[in-house]
Amino acid sequence: xxxxxxxxxxxxxxxxxxxxxxxxxxxxxxxxxxxxxxxxxxxxxxxxxxxxxxxxxxxxxxxxxxxxxxxxxxxxxxxxxxxxxxxxxxxxxxxxxxxxxxxxxxxxxxxxxxxxxxxxxxxxxxxxxxxxxxxxxxxxxxxxxxxxxxxxxxxxxxxxxxxxxxxxxxxxxxxxxxxxxxxxxxxxxxxxxxxxxxxxxxxxxxxxxxxxxxxxxxxxxxxxxxxxxxxxxxx
Numbered sequence: 454x455x456x457x458x459x460x461x462x463x464x465x466x467x468x469x470x471x472x473x474x475x476x477x478x479x480x481x482x483x484x485x486x487x488x489x490x491x492x493x494x495x496x497x498x499x500x501x502x503x504x505x506x507x508x509x510x511x512x513x514x515x516x517x518x519x520x521x522x523x524x525x526x527x528x529x530x531x532x533x534x535x536x537x538x539x540x541x542x543x544x545x546x547x548x549x550x551x552x553x554x555x556x557x558x559x560x561x562x563x564x565x566x567x568x569x570x571x572x573x574x575x576x577x578x579x580x581x582x583x584x585x586x587x588x589x590x591x592x593x594x595x596x597x598x599x600x601x602x603x604x605x606x607x608x609x610x611x612x613x614x615x616x617x618x619x620x621x622x623x624x625x626x627x628x629x630x631x632x633x634x635x636x637x638x639x640x641x642x643x644x645x646x647x648x649x650x651x652x653x654x655x656x657x658x659x660x661x662x663x664x665x666x667x668x669x670x671x672x673x674x675x676x677x678x679x680x681x682x683x684x685x686x687x688x
Contacts, residue, residue, distance in 0.1 A: 493507070493508065493529075493533055494532070494533060497533050497534065504533065504534075505534070505542055508526075508529070508530065508533060508534075508542055508546065509542065509545065509546040509549065511526075512526040512529075512543070512546035512547060512549075512550060513546060513549050513550045513553060515550075516546075516547060516550030516551065516553075516554065516604065516607070517550050517553045517554050517557070520604040520605075521604075522603065522604070523543075523547050523603055523628075523631075523632070524635050526543055526546060526547060527539075527543045527547075527631075527632050527635035527636045527639070528635055528636075528639045529543075530542050530543035530546075530636050530639075531543075531635065531636040531637065531638070531639030531640040531643065532639055532640075532643055535640050535644070536633075536636060536637040536640040536641075536651055536654075539636040539637075539639075539640060540629075540632055540633045540636045540637065543632050543636055544625060544628070544629055544632050547628065547632065548621065548624065548625045548628070550607070551607045551621075551624055551628075552617075552620075552621050554604070554607035554608045554611070555607055555608070555610050555611040555617065555620055555621075556611060556617070557608065557611065558607070558608035558609065558610065558611025558612055559611035559612070559617075560611075562608060562611075563611070563612055566608045566609060566611070566612055567609075567612045569605070570605065570608075570609040570612065573601075573602065573605065575600045575601055575674070576595070576601055576602075576605065576606065576609055579591055579594065579595055579601070580595075580609055580610070580612075580613050581613070588615050588619060589619070589623055592610075592615070592619075592620065592623050592624065592627060593623075593627050593669075594669050594673055594674075596624065596627035596628055597627060597631075597662070597665050597666045597669055598666050598669050598670045598673075598674060600670065600674060630658055630661060630662050631658075631662050633658055634655050634658035634659050634662055635655075637651050637654050637655045637658065638651065638652060638655030638656075638659075641654075641655060
């Protein structure tokens with residue numbers, strides 16, 4: 454099924470190039486990875502809406518079919534669109550990718566995804582063994598603590614009972630600080646005039662995001678594991 458999703462999205466990218474009048478040489482250059490960033494930059498300068506559309510499609514392909522890390526596309530968005538528009542575009546694109554993966558997990562890949570998820574002890578515990586925990590709390594923990602593989606999460610939530618709307622809206626909220634951190638930081642590296650401002654904002658966001666991740670990891674992941682081990686040794 455995943456190969457069909459990939460082919461569909463790839464055809465969508467190619468059809469976009471046809472609609473926008475891009476020559477075959479440019480299509481092959483982008484698909485082969487040669488000069489793709491420069492071509493996208495040029496497109497962003499010439500026709501911003503076309504560049505945003507293609508960026509979103511490429512990001513969805515990367516997140517769903519190729520399971521590339523979301524930070525890849527946050528960095529790309531920062532280089533192409535700057536801190537504000539880049540954060541917006543990346544948030545929308547990665548959320549569409551996360552929603553597509555969720556739906557694929559729920560309706561098409563349930564039998565194949567669940568055994569993979571059950572091999573990850575953290576996802577197994579938090580998504581299946583911790584029945585009764587608040588769904589938003591679990592979603593927040595899994596999004597903020599780096600123990601949980603991001604792309605696998607998206608498919609794994611489709612196997613759970615969490616409502617699609619709840620998953621979509623709050624995933625966007627919980628992922629936004631991390632997305633902004635990478636996008637604004639990358640924009641700072643690329644923009645000499647506003648470098649200090651953008652990097653300062655990115656550092657502040659990094660402290661907040663990483664601090665929350667460390668806190669939640671210690672309080673809700675490490676400490677319970679130590680308590681369980683202690684109880685097991687006593688018994």
